[in-house]
Amino acid sequence: MTIELAQLIDSRFAQIMGPEGVAKFAEQGLAFFSRQRGPEELAHLFAIFRVGEHHAVVTIGQWLKSTSELEVKDGYARLIWDEARHTRIWTQRMTELVGEDRVERFYPDPTKVTAPSAEYFRLWDEYAKADGLAKRLAYIYVVDAWAGFAYTAYISYIDPVTKWHLETILADERFHVAFGQKMAEKYVTSPQDRETIAREEEKIVTILRNVTDGFLRSEV
Numbered sequence: 001m002t003i004e005l006a007q008l009i010d011s012r013f014a015q016i017m018g019p020e021g022v023a024k025f026a027e028q029g030l031a032f033f034s035r036q037r038g039p040e041e042l043a044h045l046f047a048i049f050r051v052g053e054h055h056a057v058v059t060i061g062q063w064l065k066s067t068s069e070l071e072v073k074d075g076y077a078r079l080i081w082d083e084a085r086h087t088r089i090w091t092q093r094m095t096e097l098v099g100e101d102r103v104e105r106f107y108p109d110p111t112k113v114t115a116p117s118a119e120y121f122r123l124w125d126e127y128a129k130a131d132g133l134a135k136r137l138a139y140i141y142v143v144d145a146w147a148g149f150a151y152t153a154y155i156s157y158i159d160p161v162t163k164w165h166l167e168t169i170l171a172d173e174r175f176h177v178a179f180g181q182k183m184a185e186k187y188v189t190s191p192q193d194r195e196t197i198a199r200e201e202e203k204i205v206t207i208l209r210n211v212t213d214g215f216l217r218s219e220v
């Protein structure tokens with residue numbers, strides 16, 4: 001599978017960051033991801049990734065009931081399944097790295113892990129609070145594009161087995177970004193909703209900048 005970045009580069013997230021911002025983000029990401037890590041450190045890093053994947057399963061699951069647009073509901077159903085699979089993939093890799101006993105002992109709960117910054121958890125709290133289609137779609141396409149960039153930066157540095165899984169995850173995240181943006185173009189059309197989505201995008205990008213800075217300053 002080849003990594004086609006075009007969809008991420010064309011994303012709203014990349015537009016908001018601007019070409020220089022994206023280049024800086026990718027460069028900083030390389031420094032972070034090229035760091036040497038042993039199995040315990042990798043398991044910890046994957047547990048951090050898993051928080052977001054698992055969070056998306058639960059939160060988008062909660063959104064289903066209050067979503068009336070059938071097309072969006074249909075997409076949410078796929079997203080829930082994809083994110084559940086991503087959660088399982090990271091758990092599987094953690095188990096392969098440190099063994100089932102240690103995963104059960106140190107990472108029994110996919111919502112809990114020591115993360116480099118409190119902003120990381122704030123991101124998921126805000127995501128869960130998004131009410132209405134405009135805000136929810138913004139979370140889907142902005143956060144997944146951010147994750148897509150991070151995963152792409154990581155892909156050159158990981159072992160072949162994790163790489164293979166990551167390529168599957170990345171293909172899904174690209175679909176999520178495209179789905180979120182397409183639905184926003186179609187259903188978020190009133191001037192009031194357009195303003196809501198623009199404000200939410202800005203808020204999410206600010207949180208993501210803080211989350212990224214927190215990771216880069218950390219020892220993780």
Ligand SMILES: [Fe+2]
Nearest residue numbers: 053082083086
């Ligand atoms: Fe995911």
Ligand SMILES: [Fe+2]
Nearest residue numbers: 144172173176
């Ligand atoms: Fe996703």
